[in-house]
Amino acid sequence: MHSFESHIRNVPDFPKPGIVFKDITPLLQERFPEVIEAMSLGINWNEVDFVVGIESRGFILGAAMAQLKGKGFIPMRKKGKLPPPVIAETYTLEYGTDTLEMIKEERPARIVLVDDVLATGGTLRAAASLCMKNKLEVKAMSLLINLTFLNKFKEEGLPVHSVLNY
Ligand code: AMP
Numbered sequence: 001m002h003s004f005e006s007h008i009r010n011v012p013d014f015p016k017p018g019i020v021f022k023d024i025t026p027l028l029q030e031r032f033p034e035v036i037e038a039m040s041l042g043i044n045w046n047e048v049d050f051v052v053g054i055e056s057r058g059f060i061l062g063a064a065m066a067q068l069k070g071k072g073f074i075p076m077r078k079k080g081k082l083p084p085p086v087i088a089e090t091y092t093l094e095y096g097t098d099t100l101e102m103i104k105e106e107r108p109a110r111i112v113l114v115d116d117v118l119a120t121g122g123t124l125r126a127a128a129s130l131c132m133k134n135k136l137e138v139k140a141m142s143l144l145i146n147l148t149f150l151n152k153f154k155e156e157g158l159p160v161h162s163v164l165n166y
Contacts, residue, residue: 036064038163043140049109062114076102091126108135118143121151
């Protein structure tokens with residue numbers, strides 16, 4: 001396990017009882033350039049056109065990765081934030097549903113999908129499906145933290161790169 005781990009704060013019962021929240025803000029403050037480099041390793045950037053970041057911690061990480069690798073950045077946002085034309089994907093949460101949106105693409109492209117934490121995988125699965133609906137081929141998914149005990153992404157052979165695995 002990376003020395004990054006000591007800069008992640010585990011916050012019990014946030015935002016809801018029973019959730020142990022991984023607070024990455026101390027890590028971003030102390031080691032930001034190295035974190036961005038680590039998240040960018042193991043990806044064949046020659047086959048990537050853009051970085052897609054998921055609101056909102058995926059913006060911080062994904063935008064810095066795009067800058068490091070000389071790629072453009074596409075934001076994927078919560079419902080109602082982006083102006084039309086948008087393309088949307090609704091997915092099921094523990095209670096109710098949530099919707100992700102992105103601006104409708106004119107041309108096909110190849111992308112890397114970025115977020116901070118992979119937990120159950122509901123968000124990342126919906127994000128990948130939205131990209132595919134929007135003519136964006138997901139070449140890799142890059143996470144800072146993978147809570148592997150909560151999802152089956154590895155077993156399913158999905159192209160997931162994560163720096164810290166629990
Ligand atoms: P999931 O859809 O369950 O994989 O949840 C992923 C989204 O929720 C990510 O965008 C994370 O930012 C956030 N998230 C879920 N669980 C945690 C956790 N334990 N600590 C911090 N963020 C989390």
